[in-house]
Amino acid sequence: MNRPIVHLFALFTLLFTVLVVFTSRWSVLEAQSLTDSAANRRPLLEQQKIPRGLIYARDGTVLAANRRVGSRQTQRYVRRYPTDSLFSHAVGYSFIERGRSGLEQSENSVLTGTGSEFATLVQELSGEQEGDNLRTTLDSRLQEAARSALGSRRGSIVAIEPATGRVRAMVSIPDFDPNSIPDSFEELSSEPSSPLFNRATQARYPPGSTFKVVTAAAALDSGRFTPSSQVSGRNNKRISGVPLQNFDGEDFGQVTLTEALIKSINTVWAEVGSDLGKREMLRYMRRFGFGTEPPIDYPRNQLAPSGIFDRRGRLVEPDDAIDIGRVAIGQERLQVTPLQMAMVAAAIGNDGELMQPTLAHRAIAPDGRVRQRFRPDRLRRVVSPSAARGVAGMMTSVVERGSGTAAQLQGVRVAGKTGTAERGAGINQAWFIAFAPVERPRIALAVTVEQAEGTGGEVAAPIAQRLLEVALGARGATSSGPAAAGGF
């Protein structure tokens, strides 16, 4: 009976070898695909066991910190947002129950320390993993000013440094307290005012006359117009075969292009747009960033492209029928995000060169070393420096003696453009885009207010003035108020 016993042992050796082979299959050979499996909650739970990196404003204010919970065995870190709702949209949130949003999502690899290969090797050897801290470009003073300037009015403000693309403020009202996300996510997401929705990057608003800045830039850069070109401001011009009215039906006669921007004459800019033609206008729009999501370090699912949308809500193609004259004055299903309009102002303020908008400033290792600097990145030249300076001059006149006087500062020249898109009887989408100082712009911004009972010049320009005061340390030239505003 001994031979079969030996055979039996051989059989079990074989069977146990199969066990080892399968163990290596799961633990090594196919480990990566198992770890990446959507049903595997381990990576999420593991990430909670390491402290996430902190998020700071540029001035050092802590925007996201960690709270330690649980007993020794189940110890984990839960996010805490010391500034409550102030940075809710820009910073976002990160909770295991609800996932992530904002910078918490787009910079997750930095914050969990999985960003650089070298870091993970060290962490693997030491057995300790810790995320890198993130310093953002956001300025807590400006952010605070922007939020209090909007107050309880729904709307959004985006402020960018024209020369670097760094986002200094990003506000969307209504906002939410990220600390309350685990408890009240359901309520927040079903709220009709959509507080979780980042109006700065996702809302598609009609831009109104602020879009005339794009048209003006295209007109000057094409070489066919100068700021002093004579144009006709007659009312009821036929644009694409349909008569177009000026604001209040006013008739202007022969004016310069600068005058046409100061008075925001619809018929002039519609005619300029028609003259330039659809392809030319679309080309300049694309250069400003329209048609795609802005290349900002922010989650793609929280970004919307700006552009001309068809009735089904899709971006139109160049071959589609478009009333380009009405697009040129910000009508005709043209929809924009506040971020896009801030990029327009920043590009003009930066001599026609568009910088990539960024929220991340640098990644700092737990020991204080700078792990990564997010340097300013030039996206593209949009218009020539001379065209940009021409438009800047025209916009300066808008603030000096046009519809944007409410944004004037003492001793600092401001360039701006108002916008007022009618949304109903006496209810407007109010806009103001601006940059200052004109000679060497340090800040560009877009301000918009939903459901405003006034024009862009009355509602949005004073808000911009307060922000410019804070950003530049200047004083407003006039006591801000609707009385000072000339128009729309």
Add this chain to the structure above:
Amino acid sequence: MVSARLRELLGLLPVGLLVTAGFTAVLISRTEEVSNLSLTYGAVFLGLCVFAHFFIRARLPDADPYLFPLAALLAAFGLVMIYRIDEELARQQAQWFVLGLAFFCATVILLRDHHSLERYRYTIAAASIVLLFMPRLPLIGAQTNGAYLAIKLGPVQFQPAEFAKVGIIVFLASYLAETRDVLVRGRVPRLSLKHFGPLLVVWGAAMLMLVFIRDLGSSLMFFGGFLALLYVATSRISLVAVGAAMFAAGAAFFASNVSHISDRISIWLDPFRPKVVDDEGYQIAQSLFAQADGGLFGTGFGRSLLELPGGGTILPAADTDLIYALIVNELGLFGATAVVLVYLLFAARGFKVALLARDGFSKLLAAGLTAVFAMQVFVIVGGVTRVIPLTGVTLPFVSYGGSSIVANLVLLALLLIVSQDARRDPERAHGGLA
């Protein structure tokens, strides 16, 4: 030459080292400081092992010197893993180990000669069958994951299959030792029902287990043990092939007709389907995720992700059925391979006992006990690693569970008794030193 018992004592040294190092590692990962509690645990466990060693020295002086240290190594290892999961469970497991050692000693003392078991073979067989089907009885039966594997007597849960496996092997060894001549010599067509009858009964019992206990794993374990014995008894592959084919046919029939078994098989084939992965496939999916987390070297004792923030463990049944997944998680492929190797060494020593045994019954008993033990390891580790459908049997000596520890220590006692009988010095035997 170093005596067998000295080798056994030396074999216990790594056990002591492992248990002390293991507890220390778990404690460090938990409190970041070493308390002398880990040393106490190690010392107490080692004390128990040394006691058992002296007991074996007195009663079974010539028995195999490696079997007990291997079992102690596995038990020590299991204790560390269980301690890592839950301190209280580890304390209970240590108590079970003490009880198991009591059963071990009682078996050795009461059963001076294992041949006396042959006289009671039908009683043992009947008792084993009754044990197996007890979980289906009302009031005391308990169902887990659709299988009937445990009975509940008040607060005590008890897995009768663990004991039944020893009883059935004793019966089969005894039965086959007597009838093997007929089975070996007879041509298959001429074998009468009289000889085949009991084999058909075993097959029928395995099929019944499939239906009543609904557990593919334990019936595979029993039938595998039976086929191994049949092969050792007859050396006839043909008989084994017929038996295997019958089992496969029966299993296939029930797999397509009993929903519980067919569910198990479809989960086994694809546990990652949406819906299934969070429901019936949760166990095996979590087992594989835990192993993937282990990699080559594992996370280290006590460092894997186990406890969920809301309480409970991410790896279900981490202390019993899925303990192997936790081992892969914390000790990696290398550690797990070492554990499998220890089982293989145990099987090697068990078969060695069978090789050295002097009579048919002893050979069959040792081979059968070893085979069913190894089969159990294959069934549970194979289930956890998705070689076969996952079913609920314990990993011998390692998993938490009183029945498992006690039954496997009894199995070890039987192997050592057979070994003592095989290796004893004939002269000393005549001197009456049993």
